[in-house]
Amino acid sequence: MTPFTTSHPRLVAALAVLTTAALVLAPFFVREANLRLMIEIFTVFTFAQSWNFLAGYVGLMSFGQQLFIGLGAYFVFFVSNTLGLSPFLLLPFSFVFCAGFAALAAPFVFRLRDAYFAISIWVIAEVVRLFISQRDWLGSVSGLPLVATRGMDRSFVATTNFYFAAALVLISVFGLYALSMSRLGLALSAVRDNEGTAAAVGINVWWTRFFGFVLGCGIAGMAGATYYMSVFHVEPGGAFDPNWMVVMMFIVIIGGVGTIEGPIIGTAIYFLLRGWLAGTGNLYLMLLGAAAVVVMLVAPKGIWGVVRTRFGIDLFGTRRRSPVAQKFHQGVR
Amino acid sequence: MAPVLQVQNLSRRFGQIVVAHDLSFAVAHGECLGIIGPNGAGKTSVFNLLAGVIQPQAGRILLNGEDITSLSQDKRTSRGVGRTYQVPQPFGQLTAFENVLTAASYGGRLRGAKASERAAEVLALTGLSRKADLPAGGLPLLDRKRLELARAMALSPCLLLLDEIAGGLTEAEVHELIVLILAIKPSLAIVWIEHITHALSAVADRILAINAGTRIAEGVPAAVMADAAVQEIYMGAVLNVAAVG
Numbered sequence: 370m371t372p373f374t375t376s377h378p379r380l381v382a383a384l385a386v387l388t389t390a391a392l393v394l395a396p397f398f399v400r401e402a403n404l405r406l407m408i409e410i411f412t413v414f415t416f417a418q419s420w421n422f423l424a425g426y427v428g429l430m431s432f433g434q435q436l437f438i439g440l441g442a443y444f445v446f447f448v449s450n451t452l453g454l455s456p457f458l459l460l461p462f463s464f465v466f467c468a469g470f471a472a473l474a475a476p477f478v479f480r481l482r483d484a485y486f487a488i489s490i491w492v493i494a495e496v497v498r499l500f501i502s503q504r505d506w507l508g509s510v511s512g513l514p515l516v517a518t519r520g521m522d523r524s525f526v527a528t529t530n531f532y533f534a535a536a537l538v539l540i541s542v543f544g545l546y547a548l549s550m551s552r553l554g555l556a557l558s559a560v561r562d563n564e565g566t567a568a569a570v571g572i573n574v575w576w577t578r579f580f581g582f583v584l585g586c587g588i589a590g591m592a593g594a595t596y597y598m599s600v601f602h603v604e605p606g607g608a609f610d611p612n613w614m615v616v617m618m619f620i621v622i623i624g625g626v627g628t629i630e631g632p633i634i635g636t637a638i639y640f641l642l643r644g645w646l647a648g649t650g651n652l653y654l655m656l657l658g659a660a661a662v663v664v665m666l667v668a669p670k671g672i673w674g675v676v677r678t679r680f681g682i683d684l685f686g687t688r689r690r691s692p693v694a695q696k697f698h699q700g701v702r
Numbered sequence: 703m704a705p706v707l708q709v710q711n712l713s714r715r716f717g718q719i720v721v722a723h724d725l726s727f728a729v730a731h732g733e734c735l736g737i738i739g740p741n742g743a744g745k746t747s748v749f750n751l752l753a754g755v756i757q758p759q760a761g762r763i764l765l766n767g768e769d770i771t772s773l774s775q776d777k778r779t780s781r782g783v784g785r786t787y788q789v790p791q792p793f794g795q796l797t798a799f800e801n802v803l804t805a806a807s808y809g810g811r812l813r814g815a816k817a818s819e820r821a822a823e824v825l826a827l828t829g830l831s832r833k834a835d836l837p838a839g840g841l842p843l844l845d846r847k848r849l850e851l852a853r854a855m856a857l858s859p860c861l862l863l864l865d866e867i868a869g870g871l872t873e874a875e876v877h878e879l880i881v882l883i884l885a886i887k888p889s890l891a892i893v894w895i896e897h898i899t900h901a902l903s904a905v906a907d908r909i910l911a912i913n914a915g916t917r918i919a920e921g922v923p924a925a926v927m928a929d930a931a932v933q934e935i936y937m938g939a940v941l942n943v944a945a946v947g
Contacts, residue, residue, distance in 0.1 A: 375835075552807050555796075559804045562793035569753065569787075570853060571779035571809025627795075691799035691834035692822045 375688045376550065384684075385543045392535035396528045404527050408599045411534035414636040415592035416613060417620035418541035418629075419585045425627030426549065427581030428561030430483065432614055433490030434589055436497060437467045439608035441590030442597035443501065446513040456517055456598055457529050460591060467590025468583045475579050491611070498609035512604025515597075530599045537592050542685075545629055549687040557581055612654070619657050623664040625671025629685035634672050704767035705730045706861050706891035707752070712761035714751060714915070721747035722758065722915040729861070734883075734892040736906030736923065738899065740935060744915035745895045746788060749863050752893070753785050754778045765861065779809040784859030788866040788895075790846035794839030798830050798849055801838045805856035821856055828852040828882070843870055855886065862886075864894040868901045880904050899927065911935075 396404060416438060423429045441463040449456040478489045501507045518526050548554050556577045559567040564574045597603040616639065624635025642660065646653040668675045677683050705728040712725045721744035729735045739745050750756045752763060754775035763771045770778055784805075793801050802824055807817040825831050828848040833841060838849060847867060854862055864883075868876045876898060883892070883905050896902040902909065903923040911918045911932045919929040926932055 552813075555800065555804050556808065558796055558800075559793050562795050563791050565755070566787070566791045566793060566853075567804075568755075568775040569779060569785055569791075570805035570857065571776050571811075572804070573774075573776045688797060688835070689800050689803060689818075691797075691825065691831075692818055 375683070375690050376686050377684065378550065381543065381546055381685060385539070388542075389539060392532075392539070395535070396531055401524055401527050404531050405599060408527075408530050408534040409596065410636060410640055411538045412592045412596035412599075413616065413620075413639070414632060415534075415537040415541045416589055416596075417617045417624075417632045417636060418545065419589035419592065420614075420617040421621040421626060421628075421632050422541075422545060422588075423582065423585040424621065426545075426554075426557055426561065427578060427585065429578065429582055429585075430487045431490045432487040432611075433492070433494040434586075434617055435609050435611060435613035436490060436494035437471070437586045437589035438593030438596070438613055439494070439497065439501075439603075439605065440470055441467050441593035442603045442608050443507065443513070444590070445594040445598060446515055446603050447507060450513060450516045453517070456515060456594075457533070460533055460594055460598070463594035464587040464591040467593075468587030470590075471583045471586035472579070475582055479575070479578065479582075491614075494609050494611075498605045501605045501609075508604070510605060512602060512607075515601045515603075518598070518601060527599075530595060533595045534592075534599075537588070537595060541588060542629055542633070546685050546687070553577075553580070554687065555689075615654065615657070619661050621671075622661050623671055625673035625677075628671070628673050628677075630677075631671050631673040638672075703731075704764070706766060707893065708762075708764040708767075709752070710762045710764070712748075712751060712758050712763065714747065714756065714758045720744070720915040722751060722761075725761070725912070725915065725917060727910055727917075727920065729891040729893055731860070731891055732888050733908075734887055734894055734906045736902040736909040737893060737895045737912060738897070738902065738909060738926075738932075739912040739918075743913045745912065746865060747915070748912070749785060749865055749893075749895065752861075752863060753783060776809075779857060780811065782857070782860035783863065784809070784854035784857040784861070785863040786847075786850035786854050786865055786867055788869065790843070790850050792838035792841070792846060792849055792853075794837070796838055797835050798838050798841065798845070798852075799825060799834040801849060802852050802856045805853045809857040809859075820858070824852045824855040827855065827886075829878075844875060847871065851882075860890050862890055862892045864892060864896075866895055866897060868896055868898045876901050899923075903927070 399407065416434065420431065420434045423431055444463045444466040445456050445459045448454060448459055474493060478486055481489050502510045507513065556572045559570065559572055560574050560577045568574050593608065597608065620632050620635035620639050623638060624633065625631030642657065643653065646656055664671065707729045709725060709727050712722045714722045725748065727735065737745050737748065747756065751758050754773060758771065762769055765781055765783065770781060793804065799821055802821040803817055806812050806820040810817065810820060812820050825834050828851050830845060830848050830852055833845055841849065851867060868879055871879065880901055887905065894902060894906060906923055908921060909923050909926040910920045911926055911929070913935045918931050918935060919926045
């Protein structure tokens with residue numbers, strides 16, 4: 370049986386303070402090129418974490434998370450170019466826009482279950498990609514440039530972008546931790562594990578799932594906008610590319626679904642492999658796939674699952690210990 | 703004072719299958735109503751109607767005099783309807799404590815430390831304290847059965863629906879369970895579906911026998927067990943099952 374795991378809220382709070390400090394100071398010590406790489410790593414991590422949140426915490430398996438990456442990016446690019454507003458001001462609204470889109474789609478896609486649900490979001494992503502590809506006012510297939518940042522100082526743009534990416538990392542690590550420790554987090558786990566029983570303990574299953582879906586999609590959208598703002602150009606083929614989904618699933622599956630640590634490890638492995646396999650062309654996607662298959666066969670709970678079981682480390686564990694058992698263990702000591 | 707549960711002319715059919723036909727019964731505070739009937743008689747479906755999983759096509763359900771027929775399952779739970787499942791349905795990845803805590807903090811409407819205390823209390827009541835921090839999905843059957851009861855009790859319900867809670871337990875465990883249910887009985891109303899009739903007779907004030915969703919007999923346990931129609935249908939069906947098995 371799984372050994373006791375427990376929560377360390379104080380340790381996590383200390384870690385949150387340290388991480389925040391390190392991220393705030395980073396632009397003063399890191400070169401601009403490395404800052405850009407960090408933005409990419411941070412946003413790709415957030416993509417993966419948003420999918421991990423939906424699959425491992427809410428119990429919704431989506432195959433179309435690239436939909437929100439593209440929507441968030443297009444929202445910021447289009448509104449900024451059209452109204453002449455700063456894209457940095459618009460970034461938080463990309464969350465609102467994507468969350469709103471998810472909220473409107475929810476009543477329809479929630480009628481579908483499991484594989485049908487997963488594919489339905491993919492279908493919507495393809496429809497949106499084709500829609501944008503055929504609209505000249507959205508740049509059609511060649512996409513949109515980001516006009517507003519052209520006149521701005523390069524290092525200002527890189528630093529500001531970095532801070533948004535850093536904020537996303539903090540949200541998707543410590544925000545997710547806080548959410549899973551909350552009463553609402555308990556309801557999300559309950560709905561994920563058994564929706565019939567969740568209703569039988571007084572949880573409104575539909576609204577709980579709705580909240581999780583909207584939140585996860587909004588975060589993916591904001592990360593998508595941040596990612597594409599750092600490359601100054603968005604086009605439908607890239608932003609709505611199903612390969613985003615492959616990357617997210619690779620990171621989450623090899624790291625460990627339903628954990629906070631898993632995607633951190635997965636993201637590190639993904640970027641290391643990508644560095645080593647650069648220049649192998651399409652072969653690199655196949656090698657990523659092969660690595661994911663091996664991990665799934667050897668360790669279905671991912672690398673973090675193995676580490677947690679073997680060494681009993683569970684930094685971001687959210688187990689609520691019972692008062693009775695606490696007394697019991699104090700007695701034993 | 704109105705009875706805790708009043709069921710009035712409840713009917714529901716799925717095509718040709720009748721799970722409830724013009725069923726009426728009532729249960730008062732401190733009382734236990736047993737429901738018996740052969741397999742497929744519609745017992746669990748009656749619970750699903752009471753809990754709000756399925757909607758009746760006719761009839762009304764009143765809880766403490768208020769009509770709850772159109773309320774969703776989670777709203778009924780918050781008003782005090784607690785249920786256990788025949789096949790235990792825990793939140794598998796959560797611990798036993800977290801399973802019960804979820805019930806205390808949602809349907810039970812308790813916050814923070816009060817919810818934890820209530821959860822610990824019902825785990826102690828059902829003898830699960832030592833296993834409180836183990837994942838519920840890995841618990842053996844008896845403990846998962848106990849967890850069903852603990853989770854329902856954490857809601858502090860006014861109406862408790864027990865679905866074959868004694869099924870699969872040893873004689874000694876059934877006895878323990880009877881003692882436990884007798885202890886909680888004065889504080890709420892119980893409807894108990896059970897095949898283990900001696901357990902039911904020890905606790906229930908009245909027994910309702912149903913077949914094809916229809917009432918066959920109702921009354922004190924001894925009288926219902928002795929009823930000719932009950933013996934023919936209920937025991938007959940049991941013999942048939944035994945012959946097939």
